[in-house]
């Protein structure tokens with residue numbers, strides 16, 4: 027990973043003007059996109075793990091190499107921590123941790139979220155650490171809160187934390203949650219806290235301000 031990272035460059039200086047429209051439309055419709063076969067296989071691996079030892083879930087969505095997944099496994103020793111990333115290349119760089127309460131799945135997060143919701147499963151904690159920002163205004167619908175899978179986050183429940191080095195992204199996420207009836211809290215990530223993920227380490231090393239949004243999703 028490169029040592030220095032530039033600040034986000036965007037043609038969007040404020041919240042996206044279509045944010046409210048897009049979020050409301052997604053809250054009113056059901057996402058019916060097909061689920062990839064390899065996502066179903068990944069989900070079966072998760073079910074097997076839960077059958078062998080039933081534990082409450084922590085999700086580490088967009089986990090990259092799974093560095094944060096290991097840190098979260100240490101933080102939540104009585105949970106099963108599930109890191110999800112669609113990139114084989116990123117996951118292949120995983121350096122195994124000594125904890126046995128985590129699992130990495132290669133799949134689009136949206137597929138795993140949908141399968142969990144369909145099975146009535148919820149998460150106690152859900153971390154979304156530095157998802158791709160998609161800074162071009164035209165890419166609003168690729169951001170987590172502009173995507174048609176956004177309603178699934180609410181259905182998965184739990185204590186949710188999103189982090190980004192782009193303040194507008196976190197503000198938009200907060201507004202999307204507010205539209206969905208979910209209040210939350212924006213703060214900066216304390217500079218002295220140990221880094222949770224590799225991107226966090228990189229952004230902090232580049233002097234970026236890191237933003238977090240937290241909420242406890244009401245059932």
Ligand SMILES: C[S@@+](CC[C@H](N)C(=O)[O-])C[C@H]1O[C@@H](n2cnc3c(N)ncnc32)[C@H](O)[C@@H]1O
Nearest residue numbers: 088089090111112113134135155156223224225
């Ligand atoms: C900026 S990296 C952050 C990785 C890690 N969370 C960190 O903080 O170090 C974003 C990650 O999201 C993954 N990703 C992007 N879209 C995804 C999707 N729809 N489902 C699963 N992973 C996705 C990418 O492969 C990449 O590893």
